[in-house]
Amino acid sequence: MLFEGLELVSALATLAACLVSVTLLLAVSQQLWQLRWAATRDKSCKLPIPKGSMGFPLIGETGHWLLQIFSKIFSHEALESYLPKIQLVIQDTLRAWSSHPEAINVYQEAQKLTFRMAIRVLLGFSIPEEDLGHLFEVYQQFVENVFSLPVDLPFSGYRRGIQARQILQKGLEKAIREKLQCTQGKDYSDALDILIESSKEHGKEMTMQELKDGTLELIFAAYATTASASTSLIMQLLKHPAVLEKLREELRAQGILHSGGCPCEGTLRLDTLSGLRYLDCVIKEVMRLFTPISGGYRTVLQTFELDGFQIPKGWSVMYSIRDTHDTAPVFKDVTVFDPDRFSQARSEDKDGRFHYLPFGGGVRTCLGKHLAKLFLKVLAVELASTSRFELATRTFPRITLVPVLHPVDGLSVKFFGLDSNQNKILPETEAMLSATV
Numbered sequence: 001m002l003f004e005g006l007e008l009v010s011a012l013a014t015l016a017a018c019l020v021s022v023t024l025l026l027a028v029s030q031q032l033w034q035l036r037w038a039a040t041r042d043k044s045c046k047l048p049i050p051k052g053s054m055g056f057p058l059i060g061e062t063g064h065w066l067l068q069i070f071s072k073i074f075s076h077e078a079l080e081s082y083l084p085k086i087q088l089v090i091q092d093t094l095r096a097w098s099s100h101p102e103a104i105n106v107y108q109e110a111q112k113l114t115f116r117m118a119i120r121v122l123l124g125f126s127i128p129e130e131d132l133g134h135l136f137e138v139y140q141q142f143v144e145n146v147f148s149l150p151v152d153l154p155f156s157g158y159r160r161g162i163q164a165r166q167i168l169q170k171g172l173e174k175a176i177r178e179k180l181q182c183t184q185g186k187d188y189s190d191a192l193d194i195l196i197e198s199s200k201e202h203g204k205e206m207t208m209q210e211l212k213d214g215t216l217e218l219i220f221a222a223y224a225t226t227a228s229a230s231t232s233l234i235m236q237l238l239k240h241p242a243v244l245e246k247l248r249e250e251l252r253a254q255g256i257l258h259s260g261g262c263p264c265e266g267t268l269r270l271d272t273l274s275g276l277r278y279l280d281c282v283i284k285e286v287m288r289l290f291t292p293i294s295g296g297y298r299t300v301l302q303t304f305e306l307d308g309f310q311i312p313k314g315w316s317v318m319y320s321i322r323d324t325h326d327t328a329p330v331f332k333d334v335t336v337f338d339p340d341r342f343s344q345a346r347s348e349d350k351d352g353r354f355h356y357l358p359f360g361g362g363v364r365t366c367l368g369k370h371l372a373k374l375f376l377k378v379l380a381v382e383l384a385s386t387s388r389f390e391l392a393t394r395t396f397p398r399i400t401l402v403p404v405l406h407p408v409d410g411l412s413v414k415f416f417g418l419d420s421n422q423n424k425i426l427p428e429t430e431a432m433l434s435a436t437v
Contacts, residue, residue, distance in 0.1 A: 069198040070367045073191045079374055081188035084267045085121040086375060090382050097415040103392030105410035106234050110227040112136060118222040123215060124190035125175040138167045169212045176211055191218055225292035226372050228404040230379055232290035235411055236337055238391050243282060243339060247384045250278045257385050273377050281339035283376050287358035288325050289337055292404045295320040296360050321357055328355035388416040
C-alpha cells in the first residue's frame with residue numbers, strides 16, 4: 001500500500017514537472033519571439049509591434065495597412081510577374097549543381113537558392129555574385145544568432161547577431177539606394193516596389209530604416225522554411241522514383257516535357273502550373289509529411305472553452321502543425337508518402353477544417369504561402385525536366401526538427417544534367433536577370 005502511494009506521489013510530481021516545463025517553454029518561446037523582433041528592427045523604426053501575434057511583425061491588428069500591402073506583394077498578378085525570374089534563378093542553380101564534380105549538400109545549397117531568389121526576384125536587387133555570396137554568409141550568421149539569449153557580451157551569440165545585422169543593413173541600404181536611382185529597364189514591379197508605392201498610397205512614406213527593416217523581414221520570411229521544403233521535396237523524389245516518373249508523365253501530357261525527355265522551350269505560366277494536378281498533390285504531400293516548422297503561437301483575445309477547459313483572455317497558446325497532420329482522422333496511413341491522397345478521387349484534405357495547415361490557419365495564415373508553393377512547383381518541374389540526381393550516401397539521413405525540419409547531414413546528392421548541354425552553366429542567365437530585375 002505504501003509502495004502504491006509512493007508511486008502515485010511520484011506520478012503526480014512528474015505530471016507537475018511536465019506542466020511547469022510546458023509553461024516555461026511557452027513563456028520563453030514568447031520572449032524569444034519578442035527578442036527576435038527587437039533584434040531585427042532598429043530602435044528608430046516606427047512600425048508597430050502587432051497585438052495578438054507574439055511579436056511577429058506585420059500580422060497584427062495594429063498593422064492592417066501593412067497587411068493590405070503584403071496582400072498585393074503576393075497577389076496573383078504579382079506572382080505572375082515573379083514567375084519567369086524564379087524559373088531563371090532555379091534553372092541557373094540546377095545547372096550549377098549539375099556542373100559540380102562532387103555531390104552537393106542539398107540543404108545548404110537550397111538555402112543559397114532561396115536567398116538568391118529573395119534578393120534577385122522578390123526585392124529586385126542587382127548585387128554582383130561575389131557580393132551576394134558575402135551577404136549570404138553574413139545573413140547566415142544573423143539567422144544562427146537570432147534566438148540567442150539577450151546577453152550583450154563580447155563573443156556572445158547575441159553580439160554576433162547584432163553585428164551581422166549591422167553589416168546586413170549597410171549592404172541592404174546600398175542596394176536600396178542603387179535600386180531607387182536606377183528605374184530604367186524594368187519589366188515588372190517587385191515586392192519592394194509594391195511596398196514603397198503602396199505605402200505612399202496609404203500616406204505612409206517609409207524612411208530608409210523602415211525600408212531596410214521591411215526588406216530584412218521579406219528575406220527572413222522567404223528563406224529558411226522554403227529551403228527546408230525544397231530539401232524535403234528532393235529527398236522524397238529520390239526515395240520515390242515512381243512519383244518522379246508519374247510527374248514526368250504529367251509534364252509530357254501537358255506539353256512541358258518532350259517524349260524524348262528534353263524540356264520544351266518557353267517559360268511557365270501560372271495557369272499552366274495550376275493545371276498540373278499531380279504536381280499539386282506532390283507539393284501538398286511534401287508539406288503534410290515534412291512541414292518545415294512545428295507549429296505557431298497565438299494570444300487569446302477572448303476567453304473561450306476547449307474540451308471542458310477554460311482558456312483565459314491574454315494567455316499565450318501554441319498549436320502543433322505536425323501533431324495535427326499526424327493525428328487528423330481524415331488522413332489514411334499518415335506515415336506513408338502518398339501524393340494521391342490529395343487527388344480528386346480521394347481528396348482526403350476536404351473532409352474537415354484545420355486538418356491540413358502547413359501554412360497555419362485562420363486570418364493569420366502565412367501571407368507568403370502562394371509564393372512558397374509557386375517556388376516549390378517550379379523547382380519540381382525543373383528537377384523533373386532537366387536533371388538526374390542520385391543519393392551520394394548509402395542511406396538516407398535522419399531528420400532533425402530544430403530550428404526547422406532538415407536532414408542532419410544536409411542530404412548529399414550528385415546531380416547530372418539530362419544531356420551534356422545541361423551540365424553547362426549559361427553565362428547569359430545572369431545578364432538576363434540583371435536586364436529584367
